[in-house]
Amino acid sequence: MKIAIVHEWLATYAGSEKVVEQLLTLYPEADLFAVADFLPDNQRAFLGGRTPVTSFIQKLPRARKWFRHYLPLMPLAMEQLDLSAYELIISSSHAVAKGVLTGPNQTHICYCHSPIRYAWDLQHQYLQESGLTSGLKAWIVRALLHYMRLWDVRTANGVDHFIANSAFIAKRIRKVYGREAAVLHPPVDVSGFALGGDKEDFYLAASRMVPYKKMPLIVEAFARMPGRRLVMIGDGPEFEKCRALATPNVSLLGYQSFEVLRDHMQRARGFVFAAEEDFGITPVEAQACGTPVIAFGRGGALETVIATGDPAEHTGLFFARQDVDAICAAVEAFEAGAGFDPLACRRNAERFGHAQFRQRFQQLAETYAPA
Template sequence: MTGPRVAIAHDYLTQLGGAERVVLSMARAFPGAPIYTTLYEPELTFPEFRDLPVKPSPLNRIRTLRQRHRFALPLLPAASSAVHIDADVVLASTSGWAHGFRTNGRLIAYCHSPARWLYLADQYLGEQPGWVRPALRAMHPALLHWDQQAARRPARYLANSTVVRDRIKTAYGRDATIVHPPHSIDASAPRAPIAELNGWGDPGIRHHLLVSRLLPYKNVPEAIAAFRDLPGQRLLVVGRGPLEARLRADLPGNVRILSGISDAQLRWAYAEAAAVIATSFEDFGLTPLEGNAFGVPTLALRAGGYLDTVVDGVNGSFFEQPNAEGIRAAVVTNLEHRWDRDRVRRHADRFSEEAFAAALREEVEQVWRASGG
């Protein structure tokens, strides 16, 4: 007996983020599965997608929307509802749209979070231009209606963390099984030093590393402010986003922002770090585990998905508030701590891609058999 025909779905492939890394892990778990999405811009996401069967919606013909997917918000409900997938089981990686794709088979929603712009709007928007909030407020009733209808389609919900499981219950009234995503970084792969950092600060002092999209709720400005008062330490920020220009305009000399670096350079940045700084209210948050894979501890906000991945004193420590004072105090305290780097690495091994793939295959098999497959 042959197994089910599996397809993968994702909201949009226009970013370099943890959710996109999860889609790549899904693709490795189900080789050859087509990947359906609303928008796909190869230049803005991971290059591995170029070798995979990505099938974007007709909305993808509009270049501006591929490059600035937030402009597509009013069009995404209709575009998502128009996606139809011919498969026995669709595994949808979603934080807002792919759970509304249609299929003649069964849909499993792997939820990174119910739509932040609907259910966590204040946290998500932060300091956005004045017109954004009124525009979102005007669209809110229609978007909420669409999202609530779409949430009925999945046969099963999977949550990436405890906090997201609870959000799914609150937003949709659906129970969800927790399947932690993997860190997919290969700590044994080659590393490449970053030439732009030559001559930056004391080479005998390891940098601290923050890997994040530069969005308001990520609290990157607070981390930069913390290091402004730590002139003997260095902070390397890796990421891009709407706040980049503003942050670069007032950057202290002991902080650097880089975007578009290679995976080999990112591995170097992790391996050479004193600690990973994790400042945001994350649904799960892969960067602590990616750092842990190199034996590097994490200084994390005591909130969200970090509560699932950071064990105080084992692979990292917590600070209580995402402000400069709290982050700065955590950095200073960590300078005196000696970590068991082998123990830190072993913690990361619990979140392997092999375990993730096995859990997804089991979920797909169960849903398929329940449908009579």
Template sequence: MPDQAAGSTRAPALPSAVLTHHWLVRRRGGEKVLEALARLVPGAPIYTLVYDAIGMGLSERGARAADPLAGRAVHTSWLQRIPGARRHYPRLMPLMASAARRMRLPPVELVLCSDAAVAKAMTADARSRVVCYCHSPPRYAYDAAICAEYRAALPWAARPVWDWAIPRLRDADRRAAQRVDQFVANSAHVAERIRRWYGRDSVLVHPPVELPSQPVHQVGGSGGGARGDHYLCVGYHAPYKRLDLAIEACLRLGRRLVVIGEGPGIPSPERRGEWAQRGIEFRGWCSDEEIRAAYACARGLLFCGEEDFGIVPVEAIAHGCPVVAYGVGGATETVQPGVSGVWFDRQEVSSVVAAMEQLEAIRFDAERMFESARAFSLERFLEKMQRVLAV
């Protein structure tokens, strides 16, 4: 590149990009999307409110060389210095908007933001283009039921602070949304929220899902043969995920249920011990390999909450595991009735039971299920996001 003439007023070229994400404490759906976004901006540093290297598998001993997030600089907010922040970050919600605004991003061409909270509020240089992949506007700020769940998890003394902070956080979030140059919605359901709560249009790009190389046919349980007699629930079990419906439906039908994951929706140890005698098994967090094996031998996945998108159902479908899903939100874009699962229309035990009985009467075709999941491949995601970034 030729040297610029002396006295030129042309601004110096900016470094390429930074990544931002609300918090990095464990690999769930949003973090898997961040992995994919990271492939588009090799080496870009990450800015996040709270970071747990061990929980993310990015410690010196835990990181994998092929991990798209490995080896990157990670910058955190002042919340990181609060004792217990990595474990109890949901209790810090009232402080997050302020903490995000105080994070000043370096001058770069592109700020690629992955957000379901306040990452878009981080202060970007005026010359930077901000592209926000929105998993959802923060539901704890706009959805009364979700807000009540977070509030109920707080100590009594902290609840007045929450009540004071949430309207201010909502206002700050709306202001931050107006500074985004391009929104990308992860589902049509979220695109409608972005229109309703932010007054902004968005481009629809579904999240990527890691697919097996070929259709997964019935591999059977530990004894082989047909699929096992058990159902699955997989993920971070917040109360709105309605794990309680899955448990009660399985108890009513006398079906086994394997619950993978943790979260505030997990019942007490006493209840878990009681239900273990009735076929309800809690395994905690499992590796990706263990989860894939669980999909491959389960009768079906129970997905009882209203989700923004829901990567877990697509993972299950790709591995030949049909889905019983609440027919609202993202599940309507991923679960095809009669092809890859069934929907139920009310968040009631009787509605889930009826859907399970319907699913058990259908013979699902692994080839058709796999083909339906291919619409959410990593390759398609990267291709669509590259087109967004090229505009």
């Protein structure tokens, strides 16, 4: 059976690319397609020597740096990729990858990271954060997002089977496309993490510093708790905002290597996570190090952190609102609790390993597209 794997674009080795890596491991004979490929040489190992087939966007002016600005052309670009020779098409999609054209004798499985977030329920948040709430440019962007929504719904009809990366995203798929989706959490490199030794007296937050991650909110909360120490790892547009809010008990380390991040995860008393994520890999990585998680109780965290049922199996607790008071109250509840078992945290994280992902995906694919 000829197999094609379709990805949005290849620019960095991050969460969705790690899904593609496992799909390529599972189907080493598959060909890979993408809108564009600008992966740096030091991040190409997961492709296994493949040269992806790309669209016309690859050759547009300044595409290497500004390819995301060509988003309005990406639906057309996806539709120009010729997949007619393939029997099984697997798309890894958070924007346009699922829009490839397929025929009635082909099976199209979409592993959906999310319907286009900034075109659907997060549109207003995206426009506000981008300063596009009024003016001519704002109305042009709104019109483009309207067009993207129409195209997104239409192309959902070309997908035979959806697989969602969390139950949270399965609900979004149901609302946006009117389709049911199996749930398969994305792969986490649990083997790359290990239980640490004794916990030290600090909390850790680690993430890209972009608005929806709410990193300044965590800094502000710990600024109100001078007796609690926070170490924060990450860089991005909100770094200076975090620096302005930081007090002496808050250490901002900026971008750090994987080894430094893992070391802090192993030693931290707890990991603080304030984002509403589709899934959220870092809370799983923290648990793989035996570190419990204090998380905002929405989105994927509800599926990766255990805070109900047998107390001996708890791996963290939730706060109900994205505000300073809620985070402070959660930290105080964490301090007042009976503690968490690092082994329970590790066992929970192991549910999301690479082998588990590949095994479950293969089971679903064999059900959807029997040989």
